[in-house]
Amino acid sequence: QDAVAATPATESVDAKQGRLNQSVCKWCYKNFSLDDMCVAASKLGMVGIDLLGPDDFPTLKKHGLVCTMVGSHSLANGLCDPKFHDEALEKMNAAIEATSAEGWKNVICFSGNARGIDRKTGMKNCVDALKKIVPVAEAAGVTLQMELLNSKVNHADYMCDNSEWGVELVKQVGSDNFKLLYDIYHMQIMEGDIIRTIEKNHPYYGHYHTAGNPGRHELDDTQELFYPPIARAIADTGYDGYFAHEFIPAGDPMTGLQNAVAQCIV
Numbered sequence: 001q002d003a004v005a006a007t008p009a010t011e012s013v014d015a016k017q018g019r020l021n022q023s024v025c026k027w028c029y030k031n032f033s034l035d036d037m038c039v040a041a042s043k044l045g046m047v048g049i050d051l052l053g054p055d056d057f058p059t060l061k062k063h064g065l066v067c068t069m070v071g072s073h074s075l076a077n078g079l080c081d082p083k084f085h086d087e088a089l090e091k092m093n094a095a096i097e098a099t100s101a102e103g104w105k106n107v108i109c110f111s112g113n114a115r116g117i118d119r120k121t122g123m124k125n126c127v128d129a130l131k132k133i134v135p136v137a138e139a140a141g142v143t144l145q146m147e148l149l150n151s152k153v154n155h156a157d158y159m160c161d162n163s164e165w166g167v168e169l170v171k172q173v174g175s176d177n178f179k180l181l182y183d184i185y186h187m188q189i190m191e192g193d194i195i196r197t198i199e200k201n202h203p204y205y206g207h208y209h210t211a212g213n214p215g216r217h218e219l220d221d222t223q224e225l226f227y228p229p230i231a232r233a234i235a236d237t238g239y240d241g242y243f244a245h246e247f248i249p250a251g252d253p254m255t256g257l258q259n260a261v262a263q264c265i266v
């Protein structure tokens with residue numbers, strides 16, 4: 001059977017059989033309650049759900065799941081622009097506290113949009129903000145993760161839109177508690193060369209997101225990324241963080257999720 005072909009609904013899929021700790025983003029399943037998503041994630045052997053906040057934590061815990069990436073500040077109003085520093089840092093602080101209280105690991109952050117700020121100045125602004133908050137994250141045992149997003153299709157003007165800029169930022173911040181969220185869909189759009197890039201930069205990547213490209217839908221054979229070897233390459237780096245699916249289902253949502261999980265059991 002082809003690796004991307006649909007797994008028969010009768011066949012059970014258990015992510016725990018593979019090396020990657022799989023997770024899923026709730027925002028892609030707007031018609032499902034969090035309770036229903038937790039049931040589905042547990043059934044597929046996933047360890048948790050991405051991009052939620054403290055109000056959602058009791059539901060996750062009821063199902064024995066973790067929040068694999070906790071939300072914080074706005075994506076467009078981020079750390080490259082000093083006018084958003086106070087608001088972003090306040091939200092990151094609160095997210096770090098809530099995450100650490102559960103013994104969980106990750107809080108997301110964003111460069112935000114450039115709004116005319118050049119990349120060198122934007123990096124300095126990000127470093128200034130991160131140097132203030134990274135000690136808080138270190139003390140809490142939490143990793144802040146800046147997401148790499150495409151600025152071509154979905155997030156025009158977003159500054160942290162390529163690995164080279166992101167990796168340089170991680171080097172300048174210089175803490176194990178600040179890494180990049182490497183979104184495979186977004187980076188396929190911006191730079192491609194996915195497996196080689198992961199092999200080269202994996203120490204700087206602390207979290208992964210998936211989706212098919214083009215379209216940001218299922219990891220099926222209508223799109224160009226072949227996920228089994230990508231997942232294998234990530235596992236082969238010795239990665240022990242989380243690997244979260246973040247595609248918007250075009251077909252039956254739970255069939256698509258089951259197929260995605262099955263392909264990434266490596």
Ligand SMILES: O=C(O)C(=O)CO
Binds near residue numbers: 246
């Ligand atoms: O909003 C997006 O495009 C994201 O990938 C957030 O994780």
